[in-house]
Amino acid sequence: MAERGALVEVAPTPVASTDDRQWVVVLSGTPWAGGAHRQHALARELTVDHRVLFVDPPGHRPRWRVRVRQVADGLWQCSGPALLPFGRHLPPANRANRWFAALLLRRWLRRQAATVRLLWLDEDLAAPVAGRLGASAVVYDATDLDWTFTRRWNRWHLRAALRRAVGAADLVLASSAALPERMPACDPAPVVLPNGCDPERFAPDGPVAPWLLGQRRPVIGYSGAIDTRAFDADLVAEVARAHPGWTFLLIGPSTRTGRAPLAGLSNVTVLDAVAFADVPGILRACDVTIIPYRVGGLVDYVHPKKCYEYLALGKPVVATPLPALRPLAGTIALAGDPQAFGAALADALDRADAPEEAARRRELASRNSWSARGVQLRTLLAGLPR
Numbered sequence: 001m002a003e004r005g006a007l008v009e010v011a012p013t014p015v016a017s018t019d020d021r022q023w024v025v026v027l028s029g030t031p032w033a034g035g036a037h038r039q040h041a042l043a044r045e046l047t048v049d050h051r052v053l054f055v056d057p058p059g060h061r062p063r064w065r066v067r068v069r070q071v072a073d074g075l076w077q078c079s080g081p082a083l084l085p086f087g088r089h090l091p092p093a094n095r096a097n098r099w100f101a102a103l104l105l106r107r108w109l110r111r112q113a114a115t116v117r118l119l120w121l122d123e124d125l126a127a128p129v130a131g132r133l134g135a136s137a138v139v140y141d142a143t144d145l146d147w148t149f150t151r152r153w154n155r156w157h158l159r160a161a162l163r164r165a166v167g168a169a170d171l172v173l174a175s176s177a178a179l180p181e182r183m184p185a186c187d188p189a190p191v192v193l194p195n196g197c198d199p200e201r202f203a204p205d206g207p208v209a210p211w212l213l214g215q216r217r218p219v220i221g222y223s224g225a226i227d228t229r230a231f232d233a234d235l236v237a238e239v240a241r242a243h244p245g246w247t248f249l250l251i252g253p254s255t256r257t258g259r260a261p262l263a264g265l266s267n268v269t270v271l272d273a274v275a276f277a278d279v280p281g282i283l284r285a286c287d288v289t290i291i292p293y294r295v296g297g298l299v300d301y302v303h304p305k306k307c308y309e310y311l312a313l314g315k316p317v318v319a320t321p322l323p324a325l326r327p328l329a330g331t332i333a334l335a336g337d338p339q340a341f342g343a344a345l346a347d348a349l350d351r352a353d354a355p356e357e358a359a360r361r362r363e364l365a366s367r368n369s370w371s372a373r374g375v376q377l378r379t380l381l382a383g384l385p386r
Contacts, residue, residue: 029123045374058082221286
């Protein structure tokens with residue numbers, strides 16, 4: 001059904017008039033179709049006591065017509081409107097885009113007679129919408145430092161957006177304990193709500209990718225981006241050369257420069273474009289899992305949710321010593337250089353089949369599930385205005 005003016009299209013599923021839950025409007029930096037990320041998991045947790053409108057980020061091209069559709073119980077997705085191109089790079093274009101988005105969102109919310117309790121921001125550039133939707137409170141969820149994703153010439157723009165987002169928020173969350181010290185000062189201080197996992201999706205008992213059953217063992221598995229920003233391909237390449245009998249299986253989107261150090265290594269396989277639904281079946285075939293991230297660069301603050309996904313499968317984990325992973329040193333192995341990383345992998349392979357250790361890993365993952373994070377989140381939100 002198209003609204004007058006043909007700017008907002010509403011999917012056939014109506015919003016139930018008997019549902020009196022207040023609304024949360026999530027302005028996300030990751031599209032709903034982008035996969036199973038923190039943004040998606042927390043949006044689902046918010047539906048326990050709210051209705052949620054999840055708004056995708058604006059695209060690179062103008063989009064003057066948006067579509068709202070229901071994607072789950074209590075959860076609607078909206079394609080992000082954009083009045084002008086280049087909003088990520090030009091502050092005036094971003095302000096115009098956000099004004100336009102607020103206009104269309106207000107129009108849709110009025111149709112639902114919606115009371116907006118929370119405006120939830122996880123994209124810094126969405127800060128100009130704060131105060132435009134009648135929300136009782138604003139939550140800013142720091143999942144990444146957006147300015148580290150762009151070229152140097154554009155960083156001032158995104159740093160300024162981060163300051164505005166933090167300044168607009170009544171509650172600031174951080175996905176990693178290493179993030180607050182890298183963020184602008186705010187009062188109250190950020191609350192760390194770490195990433196989590198879905199233990200049921202990553203249960204150890206489940207299908208295994210059949211094409212991996214005959215793979216030469218042992219298999220060292222990794223899931224995630226293979227790039228130069230976070231992934232340390234030089235470390236992986238050196239370990240792979242030192243241990244030619246090990247198979248390294250790297251699954252996830254890769255860049256040419258990210259995978260370049262791995263070229264010519266016969267015991268390293270890079271698989272692009274693997275659907276998230278297929279990831280557990282591939283990782284179940286692995287003997288040990290790894291998180292070979294660069295330490296000391298722009299991404300020291302990350303808290304890889306893949307760590308809990310690996311642990312939910314009961315797999316041993318060897319990682320570089322990221323600050324957010326150091327508290328898990330009693331359960332995962334941390335190693336910072338190729339020699340130590342290789343030694344930690346050899347030790348993990350020797351103990352990979354120990355059932356008591358696998359049970360301990362799964363128990364830790366269960367304590368860090370998204371449902372557990374939802375309980376923590378609802379406790380924090382209880383202190384905000386309604």
